[in-house]
Amino acid sequence: xxxxxxxxxxxxxxxxxxxxxxxxxxxxxxxxxxxxxxxxxxxxxxxxxxxxxxxxxxxxxxxxxxxxxxxxxxxxxxxxxxxxxxxxxxxxxxxxxxxxxxxxxxxxxxxxx
Amino acid sequence: xxxxxxxxxxxxxxxxxxxxxxxxxxxxxxxxxxxxxxxxxxxxxxxxxxxxxxxxxxxxxxxxxxxxxxxxxxxxxxxxxxxxxxxxxxxxxxxxxxxxxxxxxxxxxxxxxx
Numbered sequence: 001x002x003x004x005x006x007x008x009x010x011x012x013x014x015x016x017x018x019x020x021x022x023x024x025x026x027x028x029x030x031x032x033x034x035x036x037x038x039x040x041x042x043x044x045x046x047x048x049x050x051x052x053x054x055x056x057x058x059x060x061x062x063x064x065x066x067x068x069x070x071x072x073x074x075x076x077x078x079x080x081x082x083x084x085x086x087x088x089x090x091x092x093x094x095x096x097x098x099x100x101x102x103x104x105x106x107x108x109x110x111x112x113x
Numbered sequence: 114x115x116x117x118x119x120x121x122x123x124x125x126x127x128x129x130x131x132x133x134x135x136x137x138x139x140x141x142x143x144x145x146x147x148x149x150x151x152x153x154x155x156x157x158x159x160x161x162x163x164x165x166x167x168x169x170x171x172x173x174x175x176x177x178x179x180x181x182x183x184x185x186x187x188x189x190x191x192x193x194x195x196x197x198x199x200x201x202x203x204x205x206x207x208x209x210x211x212x213x214x215x216x217x218x219x220x221x222x223x224x225x226x227x
Contacts, residue, residue, distance in 0.1 A: 034215075036218075042220070043204075043218050043220040043221060044156075044204065044218035045218075046215050046217075049215060090156065092156075096213060098169060099144055099146065099208065099216070100146075100161060100169055100171075101146075101156075101158060101216060102158065103157070104155065105154070105155045106155070106156075
């Protein structure tokens with residue numbers, strides 16, 4: 001069955017700490033990969049996406065993610081978090097043939113000032 | 114920047130009542146989606162819609178659910194006879210083209226069925 005797993009449910013960091021959020025997927029065939037963010041009181045926004053090409057993708061606000069096909073992973077990273085990065089982060093996949101997004105359960109990130 | 118909008122932001126209804134959730138996708142977008150998130154659970158796909166017909170639907174999207182694009186701007190989700198387990202946040206999304214395009218999400222409608 002198609003699924004996405006995010007290993008960390010709640011991460012607490014201090015400002016300037018480095019961040020890595022794990023995402024693994026189970027999906028037959030070619031995939032598109034996404035990270036969405038939901039800031040408190042706001043709607044889901046796209047952070048970054050991978051369709052093909054360079055497996056290291058850069059997104060908004062200094063975030064990046066690396067697609068490792070052999071590990072079925074698409075981990076999100078940021079070298080130095082800020083208080084304003086406090087939000088919930090969702091990893092999602094779909095296939096190039098189908099629009100339906102399959103989401104992970106989300107990771108809540110709290111950054112202490 | 115264009116946004117997907119949804120109304121109402123909150124709705125409380127009695128079990129067995131019909132509800133209609135409304136969405137206005139981004140104007141030049143062609144693909145429309147509904148997702149829902151039950152409290153504490155994953156965001157789940159419900160249905161996708163293109164060219165005035167359903168492209169794909171999930172097991173959740175049974176006969177109690179329907180979608181419509183009644184005019185050139187609105188996209189609605191109707192739940193015919195609500196159940197307690199329909200309580201969730203419902204998100205609308207749209208994309209410019211199909212599967213290779215980013216889906217833009219609305220702010221959601223929080224539905225509470227009593």
